[in-house]
Amino acid sequence: MTKIAVAKGDGIGPEIMDAVLSVFQAAQVPLEYEFVDMGKWVFDKGFSNGMTSEAQQTIENLGILFKGPMETPKGKGVKSINVTARKTWNTYANKRVFQTLHGVDTVFSKAGIPIDVTIVRENIEDTYGGVEHMITPDVALSRRFITRPGSMQVIKYAFEMASKKGARRITCGHKANIMKLTDGLFLECFYEVAKNYPDLKADDVIVDDLCMKLVTRPDTFDVVVLTNLQGDIVSDLCAGLVGGLGFAPSANVGDHISIFEAVHGTAPDIAGKGIANPTALLLSGFSLLQHVGLYDKANMIENALLYTLESGVHTGDFGDRNKPSLNTTEFANAIIANFGKKPEHNPKPDMTDHAVSCTVFNLSKNAMMESDSTITEKINGVDLFIESNLQPQEIADKCLRHAGVKFKLVNISNRGTQVWPTGSKFTNLVNQYNARFESIDDHALNQQDVIGLYVSLSGDFRVCSLELLNTFGDKKAYSLAQGQ
Ligand code: NAD
Numbered sequence: 363m364t365k366i367a368v369a370k371g372d373g374i375g376p377e378i379m380d381a382v383l384s385v386f387q388a389a390q391v392p393l394e395y396e397f398v399d400m401g402k403w404v405f406d407k408g409f410s411n412g413m414t415s416e417a418q419q420t421i422e423n424l425g426i427l428f429k430g431p432m433e434t435p436k437g438k439g440v441k442s443i444n445v446t447a448r449k450t451w452n453t454y455a456n457k458r459v460f461q462t463l464h465g466v467d468t469v470f471s472k473a474g475i476p477i478d479v480t481i482v483r484e485n486i487e488d489t490y491g492g493v494e495h496m497i498t499p500d501v502a503l504s505r506r507f508i509t510r511p512g513s514m515q516v517i518k519y520a521f522e523m524a525s526k527k528g529a530r531r532i533t534c535g536h537k538a539n540i541m542k543l544t545d546g547l548f549l550e551c552f553y554e555v556a557k558n559y560p561d562l563k564a565d566d567v568i569v570d571d572l573c574m575k576l577v578t579r580p581d582t583f584d585v586v587v588l589t590n591l592q593g594d595i596v597s598d599l600c601a602g603l604v605g606g607l608g609f610a611p612s613a614n615v616g617d618h619i620s621i622f623e624a625v626h627g628t629a630p631d632i633a634g635k636g637i638a639n640p641t642a643l644l645l646s647g648f649s650l651l652q653h654v655g656l657y658d659k660a661n662m663i664e665n666a667l668l669y670t671l672e673s674g675v676h677t678g679d680f681g682d683r684n685k686p687s688l689n690t691t692e693f694a695n696a697i698i699a700n701f702g703k704k705p706e707h708n709p710k711p712d713m714t715d716h717a718v719s720c721t722v723f724n725l726s727k728n729a730m731m732e733s734d735s736t737i738t739e740k741i742n743g744v745d746l747f748i749e750s751n752l753q754p755q756e757i758a759d760k761c762l763r764h765a766g767v768k769f770k771l772v773n774i775s776n777r778g779t780q781v782w783p784t785g786s787k788f789t790n791l792v793n794q795y796n797a798r799f800e801s802i803d804d805h806a807l808n809q810q811d812v813i814g815l816y817v818s819l820s821g822d823f824r825v826c827s828l829e830l831l832n833t834f835g836d837k838k839a840y841s842l843a844q845g846q
Pocket of ligand 1: 431625626628679
């Protein structure tokens with residue numbers, strides 16, 4: 363029998379997990395559970411990453427974690443356990459399926475517009491790296507990591523999944539018109555992978571336009587792949603289209619370890635009352651069952667759930683207010699009572715189970731994901747970020763004195779807008795400038811040259827940070843300032 367790790371979570375977590383496991387037990391799902399210690403109470407015991415080392419070991423041995431929502435203590439300087447789990451175990455693809463559920467009234471269900479959108483969200487990179495610094499008391503910076511191997515991994519997963527499910531269309535949501543290097547790289551990877559799937563219609567939509575189109579014509583979308591933060595926002599938008607967070611499941615898929623959970627959180631406002639809706643966690647459980655090859659069990663329970671919803675049975679957060687709502691346990695029991703019944707809309711076919719046990723991986727070292735190490739790298743210059751409340755011309759006068767024989771001062775910008783050599787007096791300033799120096803005559807520079815400039819400039823300014831201006835192959839690997 364396949365064994366999986368289960369963490370019940372915080373808030374409503376234990377209530378909805380117990381309900382879902384009772385449905386699994388009634389359906390005689392052949393899974394064994396090992397309960398692990400994760401969540402707020404583990405943080406409270408002094409474990410800084412919210413899980414015990416036994417829990418980590420168990421999850422790494424079993425390869426599958428079914429988890430309830432978890433709370434991360436606020437203001438204690440600890441990182442979100444949910445994000446830590448996804449990142450530590452490289453669950454790089456977050457798949458969230460949003461489908462019309464008959465019995466769950468929405469604007470679209472009333473208008474007869476069916477929704478079946480799968481969001482694939484990159485799950486590890488982006489601003490979720492959480493690498494942030496205050497570089498002056500007034501200025502906070504976040505590093506946004508978009509990497510080629512990280513993007514390729516999730517985009518390949520999205521195409522493969524779309525192709526297997528016979529998708530009509532796969533769309534990349536992005537903001538590459540503004541973030542040309544980060545989102546530009548993600549988009550480039552998307553079309554690179556698309557070449558291997560000529561039968562799949564692949565296109566891209568800028569993320570704000572995507573949001574507008576999703577709320578006006580959601581039925582025109584099928585699979586949508588996005589970077590982490592944009593994917594997070596767009597997937598909550600999609601949850602709203604199908605009835606709210608109570609119906610939003612999520613699978614965090616990796617090569618070795620996968621995590622199945624609901625999109626929603628611990629719902630502290632209703633925790634302990636026994637009234638939470640277990641549907642999202644149950645839908646996440648279906649993904650888990652499919653993941654381990656238990657297709658027939660997944661479809662049988664899903665048919666019972668769909669039948670239950672169609673017959674108007676509901677928890678307090680949705681459904682006909684004139685009909686009394688069921689509590690969490692009663693709702694689970696109603697599903698169990700409907701085992702063997704098929705819904706009128708979208709019944710799932712009978713299938714054969716091919717239970718697969720999860721492989722136990724003993725990795726001897728961390729995998730290095732590198733796509734092309736043969737690209738030539740050249741340093742063209744450096745962006746030096748300095749703290750100052752002087753005016754742009756005064757900064758330039760000082761910087762010019764430090765440029766020496768190897769560098770020329772190209773421009774100065776403030777929050778990405780050029781303020782020297784040209785600019786506007788109407789541009790508001792903060793006390794952090796970027797002085798961009800490039801090599802005179804396009805000569806290649808080395809790191810010692812850059813450090814020399816840093817040391818020299820630090821005689822006049824507090825230099826907060828620096829970024830090299832590189833060329834990779836024939837591509838300039840840095841953005842221009844607005845107005846440059
Ligand atoms: P939330 O999703 O917990 O709650 C938002 C609203 O939706 C609340 O009104 C809540 O009652 C309702 N709701 C959520 N799930 C429901 C369900 N199953 N049935 C009925 N109603 C439901 O979001 P929040 O209040 O912003 O976050 C609370 C906590 O959860 C925070 O500590 C947050 O960090 C954590 N969180 C965890 C996860 C996760 O574990 N993956 C995800 C999101 C938030």
